[in-house]
Amino acid sequence: MKTINILAIITFTLSILTNCDKIEPPYIEGCANCCGENNSTQPIKRILIEEFTGHKCSNCPNGTRILEGLKEIYCDHLVIVACHPTNQDFTAPNDFGPLSTDFRKEECTQIGNEFGFWGFPSALINRKNIDNNYFLFTSEWSETIDNLIFDSNGNKLTPDLEIDINYQINNIDTKELNIDVSLNYINQLDSNYNLVVLITEDNIISGQYDGDQLIENYVHNHIYRAAINGAWGENIGENLNFNYPNFTFNTKHNLNWNEQWDNLDNCAIVAYVYDITTNEVIQSFERKINIID
Numbered sequence: 001m002k003t004i005n006i007l008a009i010i011t012f013t014l015s016i017l018t019n020c021d022k023i024e025p026p027y028i029e030g031c032a033n034c035c036g037e038n039n040s041t042q043p044i045k046r047i048l049i050e051e052f053t054g055h056k057c058s059n060c061p062n063g064t065r066i067l068e069g070l071k072e073i074y075c076d077h078l079v080i081v082a083c084h085p086t087n088q089d090f091t092a093p094n095d096f097g098p099l100s101t102d103f104r105k106e107e108c109t110q111i112g113n114e115f116g117f118w119g120f121p122s123a124l125i126n127r128k129n130i131d132n133n134y135f136l137f138t139s140e141w142s143e144t145i146d147n148l149i150f151d152s153n154g155n156k157l158t159p160d161l162e163i164d165i166n167y168q169i170n171n172i173d174t175k176e177l178n179i180d181v182s183l184n185y186i187n188q189l190d191s192n193y194n195l196v197v198l199i200t201e202d203n204i205i206s207g208q209y210d211g212d213q214l215i216e217n218y219v220h221n222h223i224y225r226a227a228i229n230g231a232w233g234e235n236i237g238e239n240l241n242f243n244y245p246n247f248t249f250n251t252k253h254n255l256n257w258n259e260q261w262d263n264l265d266n267c268a269i270v271a272y273v274y275d276i277t278t279n280e281v282i283q284s285f286e287r288k289i290n291i292i293d
Contacts, residue, residue: 033156034073034074034075034077034149035074035075035076035077036074036075036076036149036156042158043159043162043186044076044077044156044159045077045148045149045156045157045159045283046076046077046078046159046163046283046284046285046286047078047079047125047126047149047281048079048081048124048125048126048127048270048272048281048284049067049078049079049080049123049124049125049141049145050081050083050111050123050124050127051063051064051080051081051082051083051121051123051222052083052084052085052112052117052120052121052122052123052124052135053082053083053084053120053121054084054090054120055084055090055091055099055103055206055207055208055209055220056089056091056099056209057090057120057121057209058210058211058212059120059121060090060209061208061209061211061215061218062121062138063120063121063122063138064082064121064221066138066141067080067123067141070141070142070145074149077145077149078145079270079284079285079286080222081198081200081222081224081270082103082200082220082221082222082223083105083108083112083224084103084104084105084108084223085104085105085108085109085111085112085117086104086106086108086109087109091103091104092104097207098206098207098214098216099206099207099214100206100207101204101206101207103204103206103223103224105224105225105227106231107198107224107227107230107231108224110232111124111231114279115127115134115135115279116133118135122135122136122137122138123135123136124136125141125144125145125148126148126280126281126282127274127279127280127281128144128148158187159186159282159283160185160186160187160189160282160283161183161185161186161189161273161282161283162183162184162186162283162285163181163182163183163184163271163273163284163285164181164182164184164285165179165180165181165182165271165286166179166287167180167269167287167289169264169291170252171252172264172291174252175251175264176250176252177250177251177269177289178248178249178250179197179228179249179250179251179269180247180248181197181246181247181249181271182246183236183247183273189282191238191275191276192235192238192275192276192277193235193236193238193273193274193275193276194232194233194234194235194236194274194276195229195233195234195236195271195273196227196229196230196231196271196272196273196274197229197233197247197249197269197270197271198224198225198226198228198269199225199226199228199251199267199268199269200222200223200224200225200268200270201223201225201263201266201267201268202220202221202222202266202268203219203220203221203263203266204219204220204221204223204266205217205218205219205220206218206220208220225267226251226254228249228251228254228269229249229254233274234247235276236273264289265290265291265292268286268287268288268289269286269287269289270285270286271284271285272284
């Protein structure tokens, strides 16, 4: 790794019965030049992290804390989406009580099945295949992210394209949005690509097991709330080298829209482009929704 030293060995226990891995937070030294800012005059690579987690997984909060630490280091280089698949006991809601919130999304189940989900906590990092595994354990996250942002000489890599998102709130009560996604191709792209747009939500107060404790007022962030154009998005063509094609989505007529919202002002629009041949994400972007704008 170019700039980060792990000062403590991360240990874990893989249990076939629980499928929920015990982890310890890493202790990480400072990283010079790691933080990426969206308002920079230079385009930055943004890494999509799809964190698979569950509110009944007692070891998942440590995974989340690791991601929060990495977010502090890499800043806008990281776009985080917290995924709760529908086919896991650790994500199932109770009928009542602090664990009754249903975070599950069928799109997360499809993504997990496609890439060989094996247990909590784990994550897809740009859907990069590392040693025949897409889902990576927490001890692999930092190095994988670093290798996607920096070259072997420690210089930041330039992305192949830039993504920008703009939106208009048509109706606050019904959560109707117009979403406009713009792509600026920096380099010639020689494969076939899809664009995916989705909604995430922060600051959802609900129950979560953390170690041997049930935290009734746990703060859940980056929750995958709604797929705007499906789990796999839509094709944007092959061998692209033109600038600023726009894709507009109106959530009013979208069948994947989720009506369960705590606060639209806590939501964000996430867009990413991936190579449908390799499955690897080549760029992502996140735009926070501000109802005051």
